Amino acid sequence: MSLTQHLADAPVRQLAAAEGASEHRTLIITLFLLFVVSTLAITVWGGRRTKDATDFYAGGRGFTGFQNGLAISGDYMSAASFLGIAGAIALAGYDGFLYSIGFLVAWLVALLLVAEPLRNSGRYTMGDVLAYRMRQRPVRTAAGISTIIVSIFYLLAQMVGAGALVALLLGITGEAGKNLIVVLVGVVMILYVTIGGMKGTTWVQMIKACLLIGGTLVITVLVLHKFNYNISSLLGAAAENSGKGAAFLEPGLKYGATATSKIDFISLGIALVLGTAGLPHILIRFYTVPTAKAARKSVNWAIGIIGVFYLMTIALGFGAAALLSPKTITESDAAGNTAAPLLAQEIGGGADSTGGAILLAMISAVAFATILAVVAGLTLASSSSFAHDLYANVIRRGKATDKEEVKAARVSAVIIGAVAIVLGIFAGKLNVAGLVALAFAVAASANLPTILYSLFWKRFTTQGALWSIYGGLVSSVVLVLFSPVVTSKPTSMFPGADIAWFPLENPGLISIPLGFLCGWIGSLLSKDESANGEKYAELEVRSLTGTGAH
Numbered sequence: 001m002s003l004t005q006h007l008a009d010a011p012v013r014q015l016a017a018a019e020g021a022s023e024h025r026t027l028i029i030t031l032f033l034l035f036v037v038s039t040l041a042i043t044v045w046g047g048r049r050t051k052d053a054t055d056f057y058a059g060g061r062g063f064t065g066f067q068n069g070l071a072i073s074g075d076y077m078s079a080a081s082f083l084g085i086a087g088a089i090a091l092a093g094y095d096g097f098l099y100s101i102g103f104l105v106a107w108l109v110a111l112l113l114v115a116e117p118l119r120n121s122g123r124y125t126m127g128d129v130l131a132y133r134m135r136q137r138p139v140r141t142a143a144g145i146s147t148i149i150v151s152i153f154y155l156l157a158q159m160v161g162a163g164a165l166v167a168l169l170l171g172i173t174g175e176a177g178k179n180l181i182v183v184l185v186g187v188v189m190i191l192y193v194t195i196g197g198m199k200g201t202t203w204v205q206m207i208k209a210c211l212l213i214g215g216t217l218v219i220t221v222l223v224l225h226k227f228n229y230n231i232s233s234l235l236g237a238a239a240e241n242s243g244k245g246a247a248f249l250e251p252g253l254k255y256g257a258t259a260t261s262k263i264d265f266i267s268l269g270i271a272l273v274l275g276t277a278g279l280p281h282i283l284i285r286f287y288t289v290p291t292a293k294a295a296r297k298s299v300n301w302a303i304g305i306i307g308v309f310y311l312m313t314i315a316l317g318f319g320a321a322a323l324l325s326p327k328t329i330t331e332s333d334a335a336g337n338t339a340a341p342l343l344a345q346e347i348g349g350g351a352d353s354t355g356g357a358i359l360l361a362m363i364s365a366v367a368f369a370t371i372l373a374v375v376a377g378l379t380l381a382s383s384s385s386f387a388h389d390l391y392a393n394v395i396r397r398g399k400a401t402d403k404e405e406v407k408a409a410r411v412s413a414v415i416i417g418a419v420a421i422v423l424g425i426f427a428g429k430l431n432v433a434g435l436v437a438l439a440f441a442v443a444a445s446a447n448l449p450t451i452l453y454s455l456f457w458k459r460f461t462t463q464g465a466l467w468s469i470y471g472g473l474v475s476s477v478v479l480v481l482f483s484p485v486v487t488s489k490p491t492s493m494f495p496g497a498d499i500a501w502f503p504l505e506n507p508g509l510i511s512i513p514l515g516f517l518c519g520w521i522g523s524l525l526s527k528d529e530s531a532n533g534e535k536y537a538e539l540e541v542r543s544l545t546g547t548g549a550h
Helices: 001-010 010-048 053-061 067-074 080-090 094-121 126-133 136-171 175-224 231-242 245-249 257-280 280-288 292-323 326-332 339-347 352-393 401-427 433-446 450-456 462-481 506-524 534-545
Strands: none
Touching: 001 257, 010 175, 010 352, 053 175, 053 352, 053 401, 067 175, 067 280, 067 292, 067 352, 080 094, 080 136, 080 292, 080 326, 080 339, 080 352, 094 126, 094 257, 094 280, 094 292, 094 326, 094 450, 094 506, 094 534, 126 280, 126 352, 126 450, 126 534, 136 175, 136 280, 136 352, 136 401, 136 433, 136 462, 175 280, 175 292, 175 339, 175 352, 175 401, 231 245, 231 292, 257 280, 257 433, 257 450, 257 506, 280 292, 280 352, 292 339, 326 339, 326 401, 339 352, 352 401, 433 450, 433 462, 433 506, 450 462, 450 506, 450 534
16 A cells, blocks of 8 residues: 555544444553553562662662663653654654754763762762752752652653543543543552652663663564655655645744744753753662762663664654644644554554554553653652651751651652642643653753752852752743743643743743852852861762762
8 A cells, every 4th residue: 555545545544443442442451451560569579678768769779780771761761752752743843853852962961960979979869969068957948849849840741641641542532531540640650659669660660661662662663664664755754744844854843933932942952951960850860879880880871772762753753743644643632642652553553453452552551651650750759858858857857767757758759649640630731742841941940050069169058059949940930830831822731821921931041041140149149158168078079989978
């Protein structure tokens, strides 16, 4: 069958797909539930081996560089990577692929500036590093608040991805059904963290990374086979079927129409490149290895694995654009978040075929595993920061026992999960890649300046740390609240309202420099010299050697 005939017959095949989908739904749900039950069993297994705070927060620091690199990959390749980027490419072409480039390049910042010194300097959280030179209580409070807010922004993306994915899987079309799915995902997420801790979460992330690479490779090979392994033919078919023509393969379809959209692209790029090194759920992974060398090796492995995956998103996104009509993609999910599962179903023979049902079940299970592994990591990072930074060191002033800390972490995981569920219901119309980009912007604005100043600037003070964290955090969150992401557009969280006086969808261009500027000005205006001198020299030695941190 020629490509032209394939596309002409698409409406007929889609009608047959709707009838055939119900016949295979039992198979799909069975394979899907099998995976969920298996990962929960792994979580219980890991939970039984969690004996103390080091096990719960850092997995006993017993993972190798390769294992941790695999887990980092599983933690990082989120719903944004698998669902959001595929959808962004399918609908926006070249401009959608820019997400893949930004997410990958960001690891160079983490490798060169953050991984080793952070692992050497802290025990469990980012707050350990920041508070070493500064006054404990105010800095840990700021670090804890920032960690929780960044994690919740990131959790929103996973919740939205889960709602779209499982709704497609079960054939649910109403908003109420999708909202119920978000609630169920939140409940499973809470179970992962409260039962398994870092050990259970890490093993789930490793298995998920292997499944994600394997599943994506299968779809990539099938898509390339469809076009005789000719990437040029694939791209040409995608451009033709998209309705955009050659513009689909050129820069500017999404970010080039106006001066505002061009500036928004610059803002997005800055946020993606700088955000990774400030993400709490990525930072805590550096504490799970025994040495700084293993931390560096972890990042090297992660870069390789993640790089291979992002190359394959070309086949996912452009394959969906070539084999599915834009209407089919947007009718399933307005933001394109189900493009990859729909592609899997189509490439397997369509919804009325056993092959299509099996591939849809496989890719959906992998995508859901992606979501569960990432939300577990995010919830663990935020609950750990609450328990270790806020509860143990601020509220209890360092007098809490390990048992009390772990209990506080589990309770806070339930609360944070509940907040993420509520917010996830309102964010259902947004593309998950765009939501994650917002989390990157907040992390790069509030966390990264403070981390770099603490590690590399002798003059940095407690006041500078507080100004940096709160300045970057407040500016980024406020700009997001008054941006088109929240109101004024049909795809906004609240489309009926119109308070979007900030024109950009990503605040990074403004809030990231502001975070650095606030830390610099706050330190220069501070009369507090307690964080300098000997303390900076000690931190410098610790960051290079790891002496005294663990």
